[in-house]
Amino acid sequence: MSKSNMADTFSTVVVRPDFNPEKYVNELTRKCIGGQELQQQRQKIQSLADETSVLLKKNVYQNYMQFIETAKEISHLESEMYELSRLLNEQNSLLSSLTTMSLLGDKIPSTVESEEAVDANQVDEEKEEEERRRKLAAVLEKVEGAMAILEVPGRVLLHEGTLMELDPMDNKPIHQIQAYLLNDVLMLATWIQNSRGPVRYKFQTTYELGSLAVVNVRDLGGLGDSLFKLLAFPDTRVFRCSSAKLKREWLDKCDHAKKSRLAQEQQKRDNTATADRSPSKLAKSESLDSPSNPFEDHNDGPAEPELPEWLVEMPEDLDVCIAQRHFEDAYNLIERARDFIDKNCSNHMSDPVIEEIRRKLDARVKSLIEVLMKELEVSPDKSLQGGLRAARRAVRLLNQLGRSTQACDLFLKLCTSILKVQLKRVKREGATVLYVRQLGGIFFSNLTDMAREFLRAFPNSPNCASAFVGWAGSELTHLTSHLIKQVFMPQSSISTLAECVTCVRDQCDQLCELGIDLRYQLDGQLRTPLIRALRDSREKLVDAVKLRGAEDKWHPLNLQNKAGLTKFIQEMSDIGIASIHTYVTGECWINLTSNTVAFCKLYLALVEDCLCLATAELLYTIDEVLGDVFHAQLKHVEASLKNDKLRSESKFIQKNAVFLLDTLLTIVEHCYEEKLGHKCTRLSSLQEEYAWIKKEGPKQLINSSKPITKYSSSEYL
C-alpha cells in the first residue's frame, strides 16, 4: 500500500515538467541509509520504467489501430470518390456524344439557313452553332493559318492526334504532323519547332473526306502494324501512329466520319430525288460520277427550290420530338406540314418529293399515334397513380389526330383498371350494409368522375358517348354480379338486402345528373336474385307462422308490469300501430296473443322492406309474398276458430282476427298505396276473403254470451 503510494508520488514527481533526474537521485541517496534501501529505491524506479514501457507499447498499439482504421476509412472514401468521378465522366462523355450526335444528325454542313424558318428552333441552332464554333476555335487556336476552317458552318472536330509522316519511297521518317479529323475534312498541320506561344502547329493542307482514300498499311516490309496511307491524288502519304491501336482508331474514325457524311448526302439526295431517276440509274451515276460532278449538283438544284428547310427536316424533327415526348410540338409540326402540303402542293400531286415527304409524314403520324396509344395502354407494371388526369394529354392529342375511337377505347380500358384497383382496396369487414355502401360509393363516385372526365375529353362525340354508356353498363354488370355473390346469400335477411339495394340505388341515381341513368339496368340485374330472396323469405316466414301457430295457446299477452306495458305501447306505435292502447286490459295485459303481436311486428318489417325494394318488375312477387305470409297467419286463425278444442277461446281468437284484418292489414294497405300509388289487389282480396271472420264474430260473440269482456275492458281502461 505504502509502496504503491510511494510509487504514485514518485510517478507524479517524475511527470512534473521541472523534474531533474540528477537532483532527484541526489535527494534519494541523501534520504536512504545503506545499500539495501538504495536497492529498494532502484527496484521501484525499475518497475516504474517497466510499467511505463508497457503503457507506451499499449499506446503505440492503440494509435496504430486507429491509424489503420483511419487508413481504411480513407481508402474507402477514395474509392467512393473515384466511383463518383467515373460516373461523372461517363455522364460527361454521354452528354458530349449526344451533342455530337445531334450535330451530325441534324445539321448538314453545307445547308444554308432558310430565311423562312423563323421559330425557336433557329435560335437554338444558332446557339449550338456558336458553341460549336467556340469549341473548334479553341482547338484550332494552336494551328497557325487554320482559321479558314471555321468559315464553314457545322464543322465539328471528331479526332485529333500526332502522327509521324514517312517517306513513301523508303519509309524513313520525315516530320511530325498534327492531324485533325473534322466531320468533312482531314486537316494536317506541321509542328513548329521551338514554338513558345500557344501556336504550335502550322496549317499544311486539308483533304476532303469524300475523295480521300485512307489505306490501312498491313505490311510494309516489316515496319510494324501502325502505319496508314492517304491517297489523295497526286499525293501518296504514309503516316505512322505511335501504336497499332491508335492507327485502328484513326482508321475507324475516318471510316465513321466518311460513312456519316455519306449518309447525310444520301439523305439529301433522297429528299430531293426526282421520279425519273430509277434506282439503277441512280446507282450507275453514283458509281461512275464523283459526287462533285457538276451535272449531278445541277440535277439536285432545281428539284425542290420551293421546299422550305423545315419541311425537309420535318421527319427527323418529328422523330426527335416523339423521342423526347414533346407530343404537342410533334402535333403542331405535323399540322404545319400538312397545311403546307395541302396549300402548296395540291396542284402537283404526283410530285415525288412531296409524295416522299407525305409518306414520311404519314409514317411519323403513325408512330406518334402508336406512342400515344402506348401511353394510354394499361400494363401491370404501369402505375395508375396519375389516374385519368394523366391520360388527358394523350387522349387530347389522339383526338386531334382523329383517333378518337382508339383513344376512347383505351381511355375506357384505363377506367376499367382504375376502377378495379379502387374496388380491390375495399375490404369486406363488419356489416354487409357498410361494405356495400362503401363499395357502391367508390364505384359510383369513380364512375361519376370518369363520366365527367370523359365528357371533357370527348365532347360532342356521339360515338364515344355511346361507347361510354356501353362501358358503364358492363362495369355495372361486374359490380352487380359481385354484389350478388357477396350479398345475396341464403342467410342474409331481406331487411339487409333491402338496405343494401336501396343504398346502391341511391348512389346510382346520382349519376343521372350527368345524364347517365343506369337505374333500369341495376334493377334488371338485381331482379332475379331479389325475386329469389323474396321468395326465400316468404317460405321462411310462412314456416315461422305455421310453427308459431302450432304452439299458439291463445292467451292474452302478459307484459309483467306497467313499465313493460309502456315500453310495448311505445314500440307498437313506433311501427305504426297507434291504436294498440285499446287492447290493454288490467295492469299489464294486452288483449291479443303474443303470436299476433309478434306477427304484427314481423309483418310490418317485411312490408317496409318489400316496399323499399319495390319496382314495377318486382311488384308481382312482392304482392305474392305479402299476400302469402298474411294468408298463412289468417289460415292459422281460421283453423283455430274451427278447432273444437279452442271453442272457449273463439271470442279471443276472433278479436285477434279483427285486429289482424282491421288494424294491421289496413295499415299495410295504406302504406302500400301511399308508397306505390295504387291498392294492392292481393291484400284487398284477402280482406274480402276473410271478412266473414269479423261478421261471424258478433254472432259467436252473442252465442258465447261473453260480450262484456271487450267493452268492460275498454271501460276499465
Place this chain on the structure above:
Amino acid sequence: MAKKLNQQPALHKVIMVGSGGVGKSALTLQFMYDEFVEDYEPTKADSYRKKVVLDGEEVQIDILDTAGQEDYAAIRDNYFRSGEGFLCVFSITEDDSFQATQEFREQILRVKNDENIPFLLVGNKSDLDEKRKVTLAEANSRAQQWNVPYVETSAKTRENVDKVFYDLMREIRSRKMEDNKTNNGRGRDKSKRKKLKCVIL
C-alpha cells in the same frame, strides 16, 4: 532522289479491284503469306509490300487491296490513280461479279487515261468448278476484247496465284522500261498511248 531509287529495289504498285467477296483479299494474303483465310470480312483498304525476286531481280511489290464496296467514286479514283497495274478479279461462281468487271475496267481507263495499262482479268475460285456460272469462253472473249490476259486462279489451292502477280509485275516492269526509253524517265507523255488508242479504235 536518284540515289535513293538506286538503293531501293524497284517498286511495282498493284491494285486489286473487283466486286465484294470475289477473293481479292484471299488472293493477296495467299500471295503474301501463303495462307488461305476462310472467313470473310469486308476489306476497307489494305496495303501490303513485299520483296520478291522477279526474273532474278529483286523488286518490291506494293499491293493495294481495295474495298469491293466503296461509296465515294472520288476515293475509288484515288485508289486507281495510285496504281501501276491492276488485277481485276471476279468470281467464276458469280455472274454479277463478272459483269462488274466491265465497269471497273471503264473506270480504270478513265482514271488512268491509258488503254494499255497493265491489267489482268482474273477469274478466281477455280476450285469451285461445279458452281461455275461464268464460262471460260465468256471470260476469254472479254479479255480478248480488252486485249488483256485472262487467268483463272484459286486462292484456296494457290493455283495461279503467284502467276497473276508475277505476270502483272512483268507487264508493269516492261511498261516502265518502255516509258523510260521514250521519255528519259521524266514527265509523262501520253501521246504514244493515245496513238495506240487510236489504232485500236
